Amino acid sequence: xxxxxxxxxxxxxxxxxxxxxxxxxAQTTETAASTAKPAAEQTTAAAAVASASGMKQFVRPTNWWxxxxxxxxxxxxxxxxxxxxxxxxxVFVIVEVMLVYFLIKYRAKPGVRAKYLHGNHKLELxxxxxxxxxxxxxxxMSQITWASVRYPTHAPTNGMKVEVMxxxxxxxxxxxxxxxxxxxxxxxxxxxxxxxxxxxxDADGKDDIITINDLHIPxxxxxxxxxxxxxxxxxxxLPEFRFKQDAVPGLGINVWFQPTMEGEFEIACAEFxxxxxxxxxxNLTVDSPAKFQEWLKANAPSQ
Amino acid sequence: MTTYQEVIHKPDAxxxxxxxxxxxxxxxxxxxxxxxxxxxAKQFLFTALGFFVLGGVLALLMRxxxxxxxxxxxxxxxHVQGFKDAGGIMPPEAYAxxxxxxxTIMIFFVIIPMLVGVFGNFLIPLQIGCRDMAFPLLNAxxxxxxxxxxxxxxASFFIDGGPGAAGWTGYPPISRINGLGLAGFMGTGxxxxxxWIISLLFVGFSSLMGAINYITTIxxxxxxxxxxxxxxxxxxxxxxxxxxxxxxxxxxxxxxxMLLLDRHAGTSFFLPANEVISGEHLPNTGGGQVLxxxxxxxxxxxxxxxxxxxxxxGMVSDILPVFARxxxxxxxxxxxxxxxxxxxxxxxxxxxxxxxGMNPKLGTTFMIGTMFIAVPSAIKTFNWLGTxxxxxxxFTVPMLNAIAFVAMFAIGGLSGIFMASTPVDIFIxxxxxxxxxIHYVLFGGSVFAIFAGITYWYPKMFGKMMNEPLGKVHFWLxxxxxxxxxFPMHIVGAGGMMRRIYDPTQYAHLRHxxxxxxxMTEAALILGIAQVCFALxxxxxxxxxxxxxxxxxxxxxxxxxxxxxxxxxxxxVAGLGIHAGHATILGIQFEAAGIAIPLGLxxxxxxxxxxxxxxxxxxxxxGDNPWQANTLEWQIPSPAPYYNYEKIPLxxxxxxxxxxxxxxxxxxxxxxxxxxxxxxxxxxxxxxGP
Numbered sequence: 006x007x008x009x010x011x012x013x014x015x016x017x018x019x020x021x022x023x024x025x026x027x028x029x030x031a032q033t034t035e036t037a038a039s040t041a042k043p044a045a046e047q048t049t050a051a052a053a054v055a056s057a058s059g060m061k062q063f064v065r066p067t068n069w070w071x072x073x074x075x076x077x078x079x080x081x082x083x084x085x086x087x088x089x090x091x092x093x094x095x096v097f098v099i100v101e102v103m104l105v106y107f108l109i110k111y112r113a114k115p116g117v118r119a120k121y122l123h124g125n126h127k128l129e130l131x132x133x134x135x136x137x138x139x140x141x142x143x144x145x146m147s148q149i150t151w152a153s154v155r156y157p158t159h160a161p162t163n164g165m166k167v168e169v170m171x172x173x174x175x176x177x178x179x180x181x182x183x184x185x186x187x188x189x190x191x192x193x194x195x196x197x198x199x200x201x202x203x204x205x206x207d208a209d210g211k212d213d214i215i216t217i218n219d220l221h222i223p224x225x226x227x228x229x230x231x232x233x234x235x236x237x238x239x240x241x242x243l244p245e246f247r248f249k250q251d252a253v254p255g256l257g258i259n260v261w262f263q264p265t266m267e268g269e270f271e272i273a274c275a276e277f278x279x280x281x282x283x284x285x286x287x288n289l290t291v292d293s294p295a296k297f298q299e300w301l302k303a304n305a306p307s308q
Numbered sequence: 309m310t311t312y313q314e315v316i317h318k319p320d321a322x323x324x325x326x327x328x329x330x331x332x333x334x335x336x337x338x339x340x341x342x343x344x345x346x347x348x349a350k351q352f353l354f355t356a357l358g359f360f361v362l363g364g365v366l367a368l369l370m371r372x373x374x375x376x377x378x379x380x381x382x383x384x385x386x387h388v389q390g391f392k393d394a395g396g397i398m399p400p401e402a403y404a405x406x407x408x409x410x411x412t413i414m415i416f417f418v419i420i421p422m423l424v425g426v427f428g429n430f431l432i433p434l435q436i437g438c439r440d441m442a443f444p445l446l447n448a449x450x451x452x453x454x455x456x457x458x459x460x461x462x463a464s465f466f467i468d469g470g471p472g473a474a475g476w477t478g479y480p481p482i483s484r485i486n487g488l489g490l491a492g493f494m495g496t497g498x499x500x501x502x503x504w505i506i507s508l509l510f511v512g513f514s515s516l517m518g519a520i521n522y523i524t525t526i527x528x529x530x531x532x533x534x535x536x537x538x539x540x541x542x543x544x545x546x547x548x549x550x551x552x553x554x555x556x557x558x559x560x561x562x563x564x565x566m567l568l569l570d571r572h573a574g575t576s577f578f579l580p581a582n583e584v585i586s587g588e589h590l591p592n593t594g595g596g597q598v599l600x601x602x603x604x605x606x607x608x609x610x611x612x613x614x615x616x617x618x619x620x621x622g623m624v625s626d627i628l629p630v631f632a633r634x635x636x637x638x639x640x641x642x643x644x645x646x647x648x649x650x651x652x653x654x655x656x657x658x659x660x661x662x663x664x665g666m667n668p669k670l671g672t673t674f675m676i677g678t679m680f681i682a683v684p685s686a687i688k689t690f691n692w693l694g695t696x697x698x699x700x701x702x703f704t705v706p707m708l709n710a711i712a713f714v715a716m717f718a719i720g721g722l723s724g725i726f727m728a729s730t731p732v733d734i735f736i737x738x739x740x741x742x743x744x745x746i747h748y749v750l751f752g753g754s755v756f757a758i759f760a761g762i763t764y765w766y767p768k769m770f771g772k773m774m775n776e777p778l779g780k781v782h783f784w785l786x787x788x789x790x791x792x793x794x795f796p797m798h799i800v801g802a803g804g805m806m807r808r809i810y811d812p813t814q815y816a817h818l819r820h821x822x823x824x825x826x827x828m829t830e831a832a833l834i835l836g837i838a839q840v841c842f843a844l845x846x847x848x849x850x851x852x853x854x855x856x857x858x859x860x861x862x863x864x865x866x867x868x869x870x871x872x873x874x875x876x877x878x879x880x881v882a883g884l885g886i887h888a889g890h891a892t893i894l895g896i897q898f899e900a901a902g903i904a905i906p907l908g909l910x911x912x913x914x915x916x917x918x919x920x921x922x923x924x925x926x927x928x929x930x931g932d933n934p935w936q937a938n939t940l941e942w943q944i945p946s947p948a949p950y951y952n953y954e955k956i957p958l959x960x961x962x963x964x965x966x967x968x969x970x971x972x973x974x975x976x977x978x979x980x981x982x983x984x985x986x987x988x989x990x991x992x993x994x995x996x997g998p
Contacts, residue, residue, distance in 0.1 A: 070803050072817060082731050086802075089729060093722035100689060100718050107696040108711065111632070112703070118975065119634035119967040120698030128694070129641050129687070136686040140679040140725070147729040148672055154731060155668040173586065192582030193589070236585045237482040238598065240663065240738060244804030244817050247735045253598050253665040254481060255580025271817050275738040275806045277475050279482060280400045283810040 075266040075291070076246035081150045083247070088146070092139060160261050164227035167220065170201065171232075171239030171252040174281030176272055177201060178220045182212030182305065195235065214304050218287040220272065223297035227263040240276035243289060251276055264291040328439070328951040341452070343444035344950050345429045348451045350769065352425035353762075355458060357846075359417040361839075366410040368836050371793075373398050375822075375829035377811040390470065403810040404473035405500065409465075411476030412504065415616070416511045417458060419754050423619040424515065424553070425451070427761055428522055428546045430769065434941035434948060435540045437531025437957045437980075442524040450517035457510030464503035467493050472504030475808065477609070480578040480601050484570050485585050502571060505564045512557045512564075519553035522546055531940070533959030537643075538979070540939050540963045541636065544643045545622025548650045552611040552618075555654070560608035563601055570596075577601075602664055606657040614653040617717075617749060618646055620757025621688060624710045626963070627764055628692055630937045631707035632699030633975050635964035638691040645684035652681040662733045671730045678728040685721045689714060700967070700975070704935075705779035709760035712787055716752025720745055723798065738808075741801025747794045759783070759842070766849070767930030771947035774849045777922035778841055781866040781915055785838035792831035792876060796824045827879050834872045840865045845926070852927035859924045867916040874898075874908025936976050939963045943978050 074080055111119075153159050168179040168187060177200045181187050188203055188210015195202035200217070203210050222228045232241055234252040242249045243262070250260045272287030292300060332338035342348060372381060378397055381388075385396035393399075398406075429447065433440055441447045464471035469490040474483035478501075487499030526547045530539070566577040574592055578601045581594025621642075629636045636642065658666065658674035692714045701707070723745040727733045736742060766774050800821045805812055812818045812825060844865055848858050881888070881900040888902035898904055933942040940957055941948065957980035965977040977983065 070799050072804050078731075078734075082735055085729055086726065086732050086735070089726050089732065093725055097719065097722055100693070101715060103693055104696070104711070104715055107693065107699075108701060111696060111699045111701050113633075113700045117700055119632060119700040121634060121967050121969060122637070122698070123635050123964075124638040124641065124691075124694070128690070129638055132690040133683060133687055136683050137680070140682055143725065143729060144676055144679040147675060147731055150731040151668070151671055151675070154734070155671065157668070172584075192584065195582075195584045195587075197587050236583060237485070238479055242738075242804075242806065244735070249663050249734050249737060251664050254583060255594075255596075255598055256665050258665050271815055273804070273806055273815060273817075276479075277404075277482065277808040280404060282808065283400065283812075284814050286814060 072244045073266070074245065074247075075264060075268070075270060076243075076248060077263045077265055078154050079245070079247045079265075081153070085143075085147055085150060089143060092143070154262075155260070157259065160229070160259070161227045161263075164229040164261060164263075165222050166229050166231070167222065168231045169220070169233075169241060169252070170235055171241065171274065171278070171285075172200065172235040173237060173279050174274070174285040175217050176220070176241070176285070176287040177235075178216045178218075178287075180214040180301070182214055182301075184209060184212055188213050200235070212305060214301065214306065216304070218272070220287060220289045221297060221300050222264060222289070222291055223294045224264050224267050224291050225294045227261050229259065229261045232258045232260060237278045238276050239274050239278045239285065242273040242275035243270060244273065245270050249275055267291045267293060328954070331950055341448055343440070343448045345433050345441050345444070345447055346769070346948060346950070348447055349426045349428075349430035351451050352421045352429065352454075353769075355454070356418050356422040356426065357843075359413050359458070360422075361843075363410055363413040363418055364836055364839065366406050366413070368832055369398065369406050370403070370410060371829040371832040373403055373810065374812060375826045377813055400810045401470060401473070404808075405470045407808055408473050408475050408504075409461075409471050412472070412508075413461065414750070415476060415612070416508060417454075417461065419616045419750060419758075420511075420515065420612070421454060422758050423616060423754060424518060424546070424549060425454070427542065427619055427623060427765075428518060428549070430765065431540075431542050431941070432522055432525055432546060433529070434768075434944075434952055435543050435939050435963075436526060436529065436534055437940045437953060437959060438525070438529040439952050439956075441521050442529060443521050446517050447521050450514045450521065453510055453514035453517065457507045457514065460503050460507040460510065463493075464500040464507070467498075467500050467503065469499040471500035474501060474504075477605065478504070478567070478601075479605075480567060480570065480598060481583060481585075483567060483601075484579060485590070488585075497572070502568065505568050505571075509561060509564055512561050515553050516557050519550040519557075522550040523554065526550075531953075531957050531959050534979075537640070538959055538962045540622075541625035541639065541642055542619065542622035545618040545625075545646050548646045549615050549618045552615050552650050552653065556608040556611035556615075559604050563604035563608075566604075567601065599661070599664055599666055602661050603657070606660045607654075610657040610660065611650070611653045613749070614649055616754050618649065620713065620754045620761075621646070621717075623757050623761045623764075624692065624713045625688075625695075626939065627706050627710040627760055628695045628714075629964045629966055630764075630935050631702045631704055631710075632696055633702070633966045634695065634699045635962075635966060636691070637694030637697070638687075639962065639964065641687055642691050645687045648684040649681060652677055652684070656681055659728065659730075659733075662730050663737045675728060675730045679725070682721060682725055682728070685717075689718050689721070705774070705776055705783060706760045706764035706935075708780065708783045709756045709763065712783070713753060713756040713760060716748055716756060716790075720748030720750075720752055723748060735804075736801055738806055739801040740797045740805045740807065743807060744794055744797035744801055747797070751790060751794065759786075762846070764935065765941075766846075767934050767946050768941055768948055770850060770927075771930055771945075772849050772852065772927035773930045773934060774845050775862070775922075775924055775926050777919055778845045778862050778866060778924065781869070781919065782838060782841035782845065785841065785866075785869040786835065788873075789831050789835035789838055789876075793828050793835055796828050800824050800828075823879075823883070827876070830875050830879065834869065834876065837865075837872050838869045841869060848926040850927065854926050858926060859919075862924055862926075863916050863919045866919050867912040870915040871908045871912035873911055874904045877907050878904035938965055938976050938978050940979050943980055 071083060074083060166181055170177040179187065179201060186209040188207040190202045191204050192202050194204065201215065232250055232252045233256060234254045236254060239252040240249055241252055246262050248262045250258055268291060270289040272289050274282055274285035278285065332342065332344070339347065369381065380396040381391055381398055385391045390402045391398055469487045469492065472478065472486065474486050483501055486501040490499050491497065492499040526543060569575040570577050570579060570592065576592040576594050576596040578598055579590065579592045579594055579596045580598060583590040583592065583594065625636055625642050656674055656677040658670050659678040662671050727736055727742060727745065763774055763779055803818065803821050805818050805821055813822060844862050848862065875896050875898070878898045878900050881903050886900055886903065888900040891898040891901035930946045932945050935942065943957065944953060959979050960982045961979060963979050965983070967975045968977050970983045971977055
């Protein structure tokens with residue numbers, strides 16, 4: 006098959022693009038494989054190191070412009086983000102370079118007539134098939150991660166159970182306390198003194214710990230949230246954890262995440278909820294298990 | 309060999325009227341309640357341009373607040389009541405309605421009317437070779453239906469409580485409670501949010517009427533010889549857009565009516581039981597689903613985004629061949645991929661709702677569709693590149709804007725792939741990464757297509773030429789400022805900056821991004837200034853404002869736009885660590901004044917000299933076919949007479965026969981000129997063109 010010079014160039018670009026995509030994918034998979042120990046093992050080891058030396062354990066430093074990685078989700082999601090960045094970056098460079106090259110090479114020159122052709126069937130097939138293939142790969146990779154972070158069948162069975170209810174403009178947090186059960190609530194009893202509408206005298210609810218904008222979790226187990234809202238749609242957003250879930254009134258949404266770094270993090274509201282949306286900040290503190298137990302005891306409601 | 313007469317009198321030939329209707333009888337039927345599709349297009353044009361200014365000012369206000377939160381707003385701070393009451397600054401209530409109205413106005417009163425109302429109306433009858441739309445009265449009603457919508461949206465700014473402030477997406481429950489309890493318009497209890505709903509209902513009806521008209525006209529009133537595969541691609545995309553409009557609008561219409569009922573009739577379509585707002589229980593009985601609104605809204609609004617890009621793609625597919633002097637590459641690929649985009653566009657609405665609380669399995673299904681919808685757009689982009697390959701490219705203002713469309717839409721489309729991936733969307737949903745994507749496809753895509761379309765068809769609309777050099781100055785000022793404004797949004801979004809927040813400095817994880825916010829605002833201000841050049845060009849050419857004052861104003865506008873880059877250059881240079889002198893000029897702090905100010909002055913001087921040297925002339929008579937184009941509308945006088953075609957043309961071939969070997973003396977071949985010395989007539993019907 007005789008290829009003209011420009012056809013050869015086009016082929017070369019596509020081959021390079023596929024090669025680079027595979028290389029980038031391989032590189033990121035390698036990185037992930039080397040850091041992908043079972044989550045529990047990793048955090049136990051991390052917790053051991055942290056509690057032994059009092060140091061914070063970092064999974065990955067801040068990369069480029071993404072925030073620090075502070076959960077098990079973060080490296081997985083970042084890996085896909087960077088892969089897409091590589092793929093789209095290469096396609097972007099190819100497209101824009103070709104564009105500028107054509108604009109210069111094929112600018113109007115006196116006496117030169119444009120080429121009269123209506124298309125090329127083979128090229129159409131190639132540039133339909135190649136993007137489709139790349140997107141199928143991206144979709145499959147994304148689905149694997151999506152299922153592992155959101156499908157209920159993949160959620161951990163154990164974990165620190167917390168209920169979070171967004172309201173205009175604060176995050177109400179409730180822990181079950183030593184009995185592990187949440188007390189009954191009744192919406193008709195909701196008021197500013199009783200944001201959860203707790204039922205007076207309920208046995209399970211006596212040891213519930215209620216805070217506002219103050220979420221503490223231990224670093225050695227997953228955190229299982231039941232997320233809801235009292236009034237309008239809010240969104241519970243933890244940037245460093247790559248965690249976001251809309252809090253919807255009328256829905257109780259079960260979500261989970263597992264911290265890999267101790268420290269204090271911001272909870273942001275990421276769905277417009279009214280005038281105070283911009284200041285609906287909360288605090289998430291990831292404590293070592295020992296410190297977390299201390300915090301629980303210190304905040305237990307007086308009997 | 310059949311003759312023209314035999315063709316048009318064939319029993320099953322489309323009914324072409326040999327007679328021409330009498331002209332409009334008075335000023336009212338000529339300019340106001342016109343049924344002429346070209347006049348209606350111009351009515352849409354001026355309405356949309358006015359709203360473009362308003363939407364842009366709202367955006368600049370937002371950017372000002374984001375860069376310098378809590379600072380005094382210049383000019384408006386001492387004149388707008390809401391700002392005055394807060395001491396000259398923008399209160400959070402104002403920010404809420406400003407971002408809501410910016411989105412609503414830009415989408416429903418600028419982009420859709422411009423692409424569908426202006427270019428749909430203007431181009432369809434002209435490019436398919438007929439005298440007017442199938443339903444001229446319905447066409448007039450389509451414009452006059454958007455006018456009450458526009459009036460109501462503007463009126464909402466002056467009502468107690470302000471305009472709708474629940475975002476352009478209007479999610480309940482916040483859109484249900486917005487303005488609750490206020491006296492409202494003349495004590496009726498109807499507040500800005502209600503006006504927002506009613507206004508959008510009018511806009512929806514206007515779009516529906518237009519869609520019915522366009523589909524009927526395109527399918528039934530093409531000139532003899534104009535098969536579907538000989539239509540210009542602008543008409544193809546407008547046909548697909550109209551089908552999208554027709555099928556999607558009922559969904560949002562229903563949702564809007566249901567929201568209005570929830571607000572005022574005690575229904576609970578979107579409200580669950582036990583809604584507690586600020587300690588008060590809502591009176592609605594509950595039992596509704598909050599997510600229902602999102603499904604109904606996005607079932608329309610996702611096709612809406614394709615409505616907002618497809619006509620632009622079609623126009624660019626028409627303009628590139630004209631100035632590359634070669635046929636479009638892959639006509640059928642571009643036409644069929646438009647159908648592909650539209651079809652897939654109906655099954656991906658859930659990608660706006662990945663984190664909304666819907667079943668995660670739906671996240672999977674919508675992700676697959678969303679990934680695939682990138683493919684038709686990729687096909688188109690490569691076909692446009694193929695159109696440029698081997699061409700003889702003339703860099704006129706329409707061509708520059710069309711090329712910018714290709715370049716910028718590529719970026720916007722690629723950034724969409726990040727959010728198509730559901731797990732990545734967990735992080736970037738409702739951050740500025742999304743805002744960056746939106747603006748790359750809407751401004752980088754649709755708006756550049758609009759600039760290309762206006763500058764290209766201006767001679768046909770008005771019989772005058774816009775000024776080329778000023779058009780090029782506007783183009784470059786806009787392109788650079790636009791990229792400086794919107795590209796950093798990818799970066800702040802990936803850093804975790806949320807959307808719709810009044811003050812980003814409240815969050816520790818965002819403070820390091822604040823310099824980028826300042827950079828983007830300065831670039832946005834330059835972007836606003838640059839549009840003055842376009843406005844001057846448009847109106848001076850229209851009124852042939854060809855005197856010293858006009859020229860001086862144009863030169864000053866261009867030079868000032870270039871000079872305004874000095875603060876931006878300063879930020880970049882200082883950001884690289886080069887400090888070259890501290891200065892404060894007009895309240896703007898310079899860290900590298902020694903470099904930035906001379907560069908700004910050089911840019912201003914060069915722009916001024918370039919414009920002076922070109923002997924600016926506005927509104928020169930354009931002649932019938934200033935671009936030497938093939939499509940039918942360029943074969944009649946400019947401006948087009950009200951009856952379009954004195955004799956309905958006969959179409960011999962497709963619209964992209966440029967540099968054809970059939971005529972070596974010319975590099976274009978109008979559609980109504982036969983290709984060979986012996987004319988051959990195509991079969992009437994769906995025969996394939998050359």
